[in-house]
Amino acid sequence: MARVYNFSAGPAVLPEEVLREAADEMLDYRGCGMSVMEMSHRSKPFAAIMEAAEQDIRDLMDIPDNYRVLFLQGGASTQFAMIPMNLMKNKVADYIVSGSWSKKAFKEAKIFGDARCVASSEDENFSYVPDVRALQLSDDADYVYICQNETIYGTVYHELPNTNGKPLVADVSSCFLSEPMDVSKYGLIYGGVQKNVGPAGVTIVIIRDDLVSEPLPGTPTMLRYDTHVDAKSLYNTPPAYGIYMCGKVFQWLKAQGGLEAMKERNVEKAQLLYDFLDQSALFKGTARKEDRSIMNVPFVTGSDELDAKFVAEAKKVGIESIKGHRSVGGMRASIYNAMPREGVEALVRFMGEFERENA
Ligand code: PMP
Numbered sequence: 001m002a003r004v005y006n007f008s009a010g011p012a013v014l015p016e017e018v019l020r021e022a023a024d025e026m027l028d029y030r031g032c033g034m035s036v037m038e039m040s041h042r043s044k045p046f047a048a049i050m051e052a053a054e055q056d057i058r059d060l061m062d063i064p065d066n067y068r069v070l071f072l073q074g075g076a077s078t079q080f081a082m083i084p085m086n087l088m089k090n091k092v093a094d095y096i097v098s099g100s101w102s103k104k105a106f107k108e109a110k111i112f113g114d115a116r117c118v119a120s121s122e123d124e125n126f127s128y129v130p131d132v133r134a135l136q137l138s139d140d141a142d143y144v145y146i147c148q149n150e151t152i153y154g155t156v157y158h159e160l161p162n163t164n165g166k167p168l169v170a171d172v173s174s175c176f177l178s179e180p181m182d183v184s185k186y187g188l189i190y191g192g193v194q195k196n197v198g199p200a201g202v203t204i205v206i207i208r209d210d211l212v213s214e215p216l217p218g219t220p221t222m223l224r225y226d227t228h229v230d231a232k233s234l235y236n237t238p239p240a241y242g243i244y245m246c247g248k249v250f251q252w253l254k255a256q257g258g259l260e261a262m263k264e265r266n267v268e269k270a271q272l273l274y275d276f277l278d279q280s281a282l283f284k285g286t287a288r289k290e291d292r293s294i295m296n297v298p299f300v301t302g303s304d305e306l307d308a309k310f311v312a313e314a315k316k317v318g319i320e321s322i323k324g325h326r327s328v329g330g331m332r333a334s335i336y337n338a339m340p341r342e343g344v345e346a347l348v349r350f351m352g353e354f355e356r357e358n359a
Contacts, residue, residue: 002318003016004318004319004320005318005319005320005339005340005342005343005346005347006320006321006339007319007320007321007322007332007333007334007335007339007343007347008320008321008334009151009152009174009195009296009321009325009332009334010151010173010174010192010194010195010200010334011194011195011199011200012194012195012196012334012336012338013336013338013339013343014198014199014245014249014338015249015252015337015338016338017252018245018248018249018252018338021248022244022245022248029045030045032045036049036240036241036244037240037241039240041234041237041238041240042234046240046244049243049244049247050071050232050233050234050238050243050247052247053071053243053244053246053247053250054069054071056247056250056251056254057069057177057204057246057250059254060177060250060253060254060258060259061177061180061181061183061206061259062180062183063183063206064183064184066208066209066210067183067206067207067208067209068205068206068207068209068212068225068229069204069205069206070204070205070206070207070225070228070229070233071202071203071204071233071238071239071243071246072202072203072204072205072228072233072238073201073202073203073238073239074203075192075200075203076101076171076173076190076191076192076203077104077192078203078223079105079171079190079203079205080104080105080108080109081108081111081112081223082223082225083105083109083143083145083169083188083190084108084109084111084112084113084115084216085112085215085216085219085223085224086211086212086213086215086216086219086223086224086225087142087143087167087169087187087188087211088109088112088113088142088143088216089142090113090140090141090142091112091113091114091142092113092114092115092116092138092140092141092142093109093113093114093115093116093141093142093143093144093145094115094116094118094135094137094138094141094143094144094145094166095109095115095116095117095118095144095145096117096118096119096120096130096132096135096144096145096146096161097117097119097120097121097122097130098119098120098121098126098128098129098130098146098147098150098153098155098157099121099126099147099150099151099152099153099155100126100150100152100153100327101147101150101151101152101171101173102145102146102147102150102171103122105145105147105171106145109145112216116138116141118135118136118137118138118144119131119132119135121155125153125327125328126150126152126153126155126327127153127155127286127287127288128155128287128288128290128291129155129156129157129158129288129291132157132159132160132161132162133159133162135161135162137163137164137166141166142166142167143163143166143167143168143169143187143188144161144163144166144167144168144169145169145170145171146160146161146168146169146170146171147170147171147173148170148171148172148175149172149173149174149175149178149293149295149296150174150293150296151173151174151195151295151296151325151334152296152298152325152327152328152332153286153287153296153298153327153328154285154286154287154292154293154295154296154297154298154332155287155288155291155292155293156175156291156292156293156294156295157291158290158291160185166187167186167187167188167208167211168185168186168187169186169187169188169189169190170186170188170189170190171190171191172189172190172191173190173191173192173195174191174195174196174293174295174296174334175196175293175295176191176193176195176196176197176204177196177197177249177253177259177262177337178196178259178262178263178266178294178295178336178337179259179260179262179263179266179294180259180260180263183206186206186208187207187208187211188205188206188207188208188211189205189206190203190204190205190206191203191204193242193246195295195334195336196295196336196337196338197246197249198242198243198245198246198249199241199242199245200242201239201242202239202242202243202246204246205225205228207225207229211225212225212226212229213226214226221235222235222236249338253337262337265341266294266295266335266337267294268341269294269335269339269341269344270292270293270294270295270297270335272341272344272345272348273297273333273335273344273347273348274292274297276348276351276352277297277299280351280355281355281359282301282306282354282355282358282359283299283300283301283351283355284299284300284301284302285297285298285299286298286299286300286328286330294335295334295335295336296332296333296334296335297332297333297334297335298324298325298328298330298331298332299324299330299331299332299333300324300328300329300330300331301330301358304329306358307324307329307330307331309358310322310331310351310354311323311331313350313354314347314350314354317346317350318346319346319347319350321334322347333347
């Protein structure tokens with residue numbers, strides 16, 4: 001069996017050790033005689049899985065006691081609505097639009113109130129993160145919203161906006177657990193897990209206690225944070241198998257040395273690729289240098305024809321899903337936690353060969 005180097009933006013590569021362990025436990029989870037997939041979400045073994053998963057993510061991210069951790073469904077996109085439905089008490093919120101995902105969230109929030117775009121980088125196809133030092137925030141804003149790592153454009157905030165005490169809400173879907181973050185600086189952090197944490201189907205929300213309160217009138221029960229806080233993510237059937245897999249990834253991350261160690265490795269991997277791009281005569285990174293993500297690296301040759309050739313030839317040597325998103329074109333290498341350094345080395349080597357043959 002040959003595994004490819006999977007550079008997909010998500011669903012994405014998972015640690016091989018985790019997949020093997022899940023395979024070993026598939027038919028008989030630790031003497032239960034059944035798979036976790038077949039198990040009641042109210043059973044003792046599953047309660048233990050859930051409890052351990054929550055504790056492990058708390059340990060990894062050093063989540064303060066006054067934050068709740070929720071394992072929800074509906075993808076990150078459902079949060080685009082849940083956030084305003086639950087947090088927009090004054091019906092005003094400030095959004096920083098740094099890419100397609102924050103733009104979608106902004107658009108969704110407008111359904112519920114006066115969402116205001118306080119900064120945008122759309123003028124240069126979202127190739128940079130707007131300057132957050134010069135923000136004019138609304139006095140009555142209920143929260144300030146960012147997408148911390150824009151998956152499509154490969155940008156990341158290196159500095160958080162000063163929100164003047166207003167809750168900062170962050171979509172961390174594509175940088176979840178890639179490096180330590182100071183949770184206390186945020187009111188709410190959320191992400192779909194299908195990039196860096198587990199299989200598609202689980203959305204993790206980390207919410208500060210004081211933000212769990214009466215939502216806008218008419219908010220459906222399933223879209224209220226208090227529903228899921230009160231029921232400890234077991235109001236209805238949770239995405240049980242996905243949570244189990246996330247739990248395994250948390251354990252794997254702990255065994256790797258935690259988020260400091262992951263950051264070190266992720267920076268090294270990204271540096272390999274960026275160093276190559278910066279000296280290449282053929283390939284060019286599309287994100288502004290200062291704002292480059294260490295998770296998603298978009299790059300182009302400048303020729304659609306060569307881009308397509310690169311993607312096709314890369315596939316032949318086991319470099320998969322390297323095609324860029326249509327909004328940027330070219331290529332995108334998503335190099336999440338589970339992408340081994342050897343995968344990035346193989347990519348850089350192949351890029352070098354391709355350049356020599358095609359430049
Ligand atoms: N936010 C970001 C940053 C994303 O990259 C994505 C998906 N690629 C989403 C939100 C939407 O996630 P989902 O498909 O889970 O709704």
